[in-house]
Amino acid sequence: MSNSLLHPSPPPYSDREQHSVANHLGMWTFLATEILFFGGLFACYSVYRWFSPEAFAVGSAHLEFWIGTVNTGVLLTSSLSMAFADLVVKTNSRRAVQWCLIATWLLGALFVALKFYEYYLVTREHHVPGAHFHFEGAYAPQVELFMFLYFAMTGLHAAHMLFGLGAIAWLLRLNYRGRLSAEHDAPVAMVALYWHYVDCVWLFLYPLLYLAR
C-alpha cells in the first residue's frame, strides 16, 4: 500500500495494482483477437487435412524436420530470456535487462533466419505453390494446397516475429535511455505477453506442419 502511495499512477487509476491489471486486461483482449486471427488458418488447415490426410502426410515429410524442431527449442529459449527480462526489470538492473533483451532478440532473429533458410530450400525444390510448383508423386494438387497453408501460416507467424523483434529493439532503446524501472515496467510486461503468445502459435504449427506424417 505504501508503495502505491509513493508511486501513484496517473488518472484514472487509483494505484499501480489497478493500472497493472488494466494493462494486462487490454493486452489479453488484443491477444484474444490474435487467437482468432490465426484461428481462421487453423480451421482452414483442419478442413483440408480432414479431406486429404495422405497428401498432408506426404507434404509434411518433405519439410525439414530438424529446422522445425530446432526452431521450437530456439523460441522456447527466447521465451525464457524474455520472462527473465520481465523479472529483472523489477530489480532496477539496467544491465541485466539489456542482456536478457539482447538474448531474446538474437534468438528471435535466429528463428527467422532458419525459417527463411527453409523457404530457400522449398523454393529450390520448386515446392512453392503457384505456376512453378512441381511435385513428383501422388497427390500433387493436394500437396500444393498443403504448401500454400505452410507458407500462409508460417508467413503470418514470421511477420509476427518480425514485429516482435521491432518491439524488443524499442525496449532496448527505452532501457538505454533509462526509461525502464520497477515503477515503469509495463512496456516489458506487455511485449513479453505478445512474445510468449507468438511462441504458443508456433507450438501448434510445429506438430501440424512438421509432424503430420
Next chain:
Amino acid sequence: MTASHPTAKVLLANYAALMVLLGATALASHAPLGVWRTPISLLIAAVKMALVFLFFMQLWYRRGLIRIFAAAGFFWLSIIGVLTFCDYLTRGWSP
C-alpha cells in the same frame, strides 16, 4: 499477499519442462503410434501452451477477470471450429 510474479526458479523449472515435452514430441513423431500420432503431438502442444500461459504469461498469478479474457479467445475459436465442421462434415448427407 500472494506472489504476483513467478520467481527465477519457477521460470527455469517451466523451461526445463517445456524442453522435455519438446523432446517427447520429437521422439513420439518417429514412434509407431499409427492414428494416435497426431492426437498425441497436439496433446503435448496443448500442455506446452498451458505451461507458457500459466507461468511465462503469468495467468497463474492473475485474478479471475484476466483469466476469463484469456479463455474468451479459445471460446470463440471453438465456435469457428464447430461451425466449420458442422458444414463440411454434413455436406454429403442426403436430404
